[in-house]
Amino acid sequence: MKCPICKHGNTHQGVASITLERGSSTMMFKNVPAEVCENCGEAYHDAKITRSLLEQANQAAQHGVELDVRRYATA
Numbered sequence: 770m771k772c773p774i775c776k777h778g779n780t781h782q783g784v785a786s787i788t789l790e791r792g793s794s795t796m797m798f799k800n801v802p803a804e805v806c807e808n809c810g811e812a813y814h815d816a817k818i819t820r821s822l823l824e825q826a827n828q829a830a831q832h833g834v835e836l837d838v839r840r841y842a843t844a
């Protein structure tokens with residue numbers, strides 16, 4: 770698809786690293802499937818993946834995790 774951010778590049782199937790913050794918890798997910806813009810590097814995730822990441826971040830925050838780096842795994 771055409772990138773809505775820079776309006777120049779096209780996105781391609783790839784992977785990206787995502788960092789989420791929940792209060793004092795920082796979660797980093799690697800190898801998250803994404804559509805990545807060839808021009809500006811913006812990554813787009815589908816709703817199912819975004820929901821899964823937010824769930825995992827909320828769980829980590831509840832457990833008092835300060836910093837967590839994990840490889841994305843489909844639930």
Ligand SMILES: [Zn+2]
Nearest residue numbers: 772775806809
């Ligand atoms: Zn772009």
